[in-house]
Amino acid sequence: MDLILWRHAEAEEWQSDDGHAVSDLERSLTPRGEKQAARMAGWLDRQLPERTRILVSPARRCEQTAMALGRKYKLRAELGPDAPPSQLLELAQWPANKLPILIIGHQPTLGQTIAQLLALKEGECPVKKGALWWLRYRDREAGAQTVVVTVQSPELL
Template structure:
């Protein structure tokens, strides 16, 4: 199974009284999301499942991908890594899954899946805004699940 973790691009700071879920991307965030989406569109298989947090900034981040997306409440801020991994079907989903979500959940997932830290003790890895990590779960008979990092991208990389 391939699991791609994509953090939302840069968003405006919440104004007084503004709901965090309503924050929108900055102009730079829009450019960065477009750049990463272009990179993904050149590489993603057609059968990828795209799961997106219901926050406005994540929905805007994924727009340039121009693919069918599913809003997923389990990816909303503060829902936790366990909910996110369960929603993706990790490690047994039949197709690749792209998650567009938030810190610290994405960084906690990386600490757990790549770094081998128990979820209860995981310290989140830093994931840059609009950055992504492409992971692959590899299983061989009679072996534990192995995780391979296929790619790490930031919007600054061309």
């Protein structure tokens, strides 16, 4: 199984221009974030198999990141900010799912999921805005393994 975890691109701050608080779910991508999403989407579209399922947090910034890819996706409330890694993995049906899954979501959930799957001691892995981690589950004679296929950052594409 392939699990691709893509953190939303750069989003606007918590406060709007007029000083009124913007809901966390309503925050939009910045112009820089739109460029990050487009750059990563261009690379990712060439790499993803056609049958990849795409699941997206309902936050506006995540949906805007997904729209840059130009493929069908489903918004899933279970992927909202501060979702636990267990919920993400259950939704992805890790590791039993036969289809590749792309999840567009948030920190710290993505970093905690990566740390759990790779057995990192710190319990959380930093994931830069707009970056993605591509993980693969495989069964070997020595046992099950999670391997890193690639880590990509929009600034390096």
